[in-house]
Amino acid sequence: MVNQKKLAAILNLTIIVLMVILLNQLAFRYFTRVDLTEDKRYTIKEPTKELLKELDDVVYIEVYLEGELPAGFERFKKSIRETLNSFQVYAGRNIQYNFIDPSIAASTQARNTFYRRLVEKGIQPTNLFDNENGNRVEKLIFPGALISYGGTEVSVNLLKGSGGQTAEQKLNTSIENLEYELASGVKQALGLERPKVGLLKGHDEADSVYIAGITNLIAERYDVVDVDISEIQDLSGYDAILDIQPKSAFSDLDLYKLDQYLVRGGNVLMFVDPVNVNIDSAGNGQGGTIAVPIDLNLTPFLFKHGLRINANLVQDLNAGTYPVVVGNFGEDPQIKPLQWPFFPLFNNYTDHEIVKGLGVSLGKFVSTVDTVLSQGIEKRYLIYTSQYSRALNTPLPVDINDMRDIVEENFVNQKPLPVAALNEGNFTSMYANRFLPAGADKATFAVSGEKGKLLAMGDGDYLINDIGIRQNRPLPVGFDQFTQTQYANGEFLMNALSYMINDQGIILAKNKEIKIRPLDKIQIQEEKTFWQALNLILPLVLLILFGVIKAFIRKKKYTGFGNYK
Numbered sequence: 001m002v003n004q005k006k007l008a009a010i011l012n013l014t015i016i017v018l019m020v021i022l023l024n025q026l027a028f029r030y031f032t033r034v035d036l037t038e039d040k041r042y043t044i045k046e047p048t049k050e051l052l053k054e055l056d057d058v059v060y061i062e063v064y065l066e067g068e069l070p071a072g073f074e075r076f077k078k079s080i081r082e083t084l085n086s087f088q089v090y091a092g093r094n095i096q097y098n099f100i101d102p103s104i105a106a107s108t109q110a111r112n113t114f115y116r117r118l119v120e121k122g123i124q125p126t127n128l129f130d131n132e133n134g135n136r137v138e139k140l141i142f143p144g145a146l147i148s149y150g151g152t153e154v155s156v157n158l159l160k161g162s163g164g165q166t167a168e169q170k171l172n173t174s175i176e177n178l179e180y181e182l183a184s185g186v187k188q189a190l191g192l193e194r195p196k197v198g199l200l201k202g203h204d205e206a207d208s209v210y211i212a213g214i215t216n217l218i219a220e221r222y223d224v225v226d227v228d229i230s231e232i233q234d235l236s237g238y239d240a241i242l243d244i245q246p247k248s249a250f251s252d253l254d255l256y257k258l259d260q261y262l263v264r265g266g267n268v269l270m271f272v273d274p275v276n277v278n279i280d281s282a283g284n285g286q287g288g289t290i291a292v293p294i295d296l297n298l299t300p301f302l303f304k305h306g307l308r309i310n311a312n313l314v315q316d317l318n319a320g321t322y323p324v325v326v327g328n329f330g331e332d333p334q335i336k337p338l339q340w341p342f343f344p345l346f347n348n349y350t351d352h353e354i355v356k357g358l359g360v361s362l363g364k365f366v367s368t369v370d371t372v373l374s375q376g377i378e379k380r381y382l383i384y385t386s387q388y389s390r391a392l393n394t395p396l397p398v399d400i401n402d403m404r405d406i407v408e409e410n411f412v413n414q415k416p417l418p419v420a421a422l423n424e425g426n427f428t429s430m431y432a433n434r435f436l437p438a439g440a441d442k443a444t445f446a447v448s449g450e451k452g453k454l455l456a457m458g459d460g461d462y463l464i465n466d467i468g469i470r471q472n473r474p475l476p477v478g479f480d481q482f483t484q485t486q487y488a489n490g491e492f493l494m495n496a497l498s499y500m501i502n503d504q505g506i507i508l509a510k511n512k513e514i515k516i517r518p519l520d521k522i523q524i525q526e527e528k529t530f531w532q533a534l535n536l537i538l539p540l541v542l543l544i545l546f547g548v549i550k551a552f553i554r555k556k557k558y559t560g561f562g563n564y565k
Helices: 004-029 046-053 071-094 107-121 166-176 176-189 212-219 252-263 299-304 402-404 489-500 505-513 523-558
Strands: 059-062 093-100 124-133 137-142 145-150 151-155 196-201 223-228 240-244 267-271 290-294 307-309 312-316 317-330 332-346 369-371 377-384 389-393 396-398 420-424 453-459
Touching: 046 071, 046 176, 059 071, 071 093, 071 166, 071 176, 093 124, 145 176, 151 176, 166 176, 212 223, 212 489, 252 267, 252 299, 252 453, 299 307, 307 453, 307 505, 369 377, 369 420, 369 453, 453 489
Parallel strands: 059 093, 196 223, 196 240, 240 267, 267 453, 312 332
Antiparallel strands: 059 145, 124 137, 145 151, 290 396, 307 369, 312 389, 317 332, 377 420, 420 453
């Protein structure tokens, strides 16, 4: 006869095994994750998930951040690994990664060769200072990654942050931007359908040699096409229109074409100088020059769509430098870079995705921007000057010699000034209640339409690159050859294009915010002895207490055993 208890146990075990198998199958088919952290640091944005799920082949990611690192960079490395692990959850085996220590090499020559190759690929090194055995040592690290797919390699620099941040804040900013930077690199490596960016021509815009830096940067992700607005009737074939430093006035027909493009859901980016300054005359030390307003006929277009670029110039004590002859050594002039308030440094940004985590950028002869009333349009300032700045109305004398006579008291009790703004929404045509200009196609005229975006900055030089004195070739945009400093001007534009062309794309990952929860160092020092003693004594006390209680229970249990009356 079958043992009923044994049979029941076998049946129960079988049911449990089948339930476990069923739950695993359900979990595999209907996968989900629950992020219990307050700041949702392990939650991947939906556009990134979709990108990862659609991978049809393996993407290899090499991260050059391995070896002995300080605690902050160990946290950074751990966050990179956690982000890549999260990527693997949605991409499976199509995301494979490896951490490499660039300093491990058979010889110094081999290591330097490897370092040089990383720099040539676009991965920027960082000098790291640390203490080893009581000695201060300097170490070169490469906080970046190389993403490979189908023969295409894309370099990604993962260390972000602005000049006004502490080292801890920069690392935290970098951690917040990990998903965006890595996902952007994957998307770029895939070579998906490339949006088309039109460089506006026809108004004496900056010559190609002076925008080569930004053109090359844009071409890494987008198709770049010169667009002579006087020769084209419709701008709708472009995902964004970029106008850099126009110097002659727009005709009414040109404004009509821009207006209709914006009204129909287009994206317009304008980097404009409303004031003309001859930098060569200002810096020759012979009395300088006069900054005068120039009429580009853009005011009606910008004003109707909620923006105004003022004909003034900003001075800021937080400023970049300009090379000045300060004396002679024999017959040779002695040149020294001095701060010039007309070259403001920007690190005062809003919390918008375009500028979140952006490093310091450099302006030259910048004008302020205002937002004005425009129904149904969302208006956001993006960049401000520092609190030690002022706006001077033009005409205005501009002389390099004035750098020596700046009175800092004039900049106290000022307020930050906006210099870049973004408007987005359903724009209404500026020609809604006006006669259309000659040459306009009345049959296709639209009063309003889809959601468009308009970004304006009062600095036409912001995207202009220098020409190398020694190399005699265009330098990267935002690179100051005199101080050997790379500013984030190009990164600002790339973020703006990413947001404006696809505002529901992976740039939404920039919304991620990870809170810093630093320990109170003073409290640690004051209470260190107490907590050390507590951690040493408390476990021993608990162990002794557990033994005493257990002995008491055993004694009580067995002392009365068999004690019957």
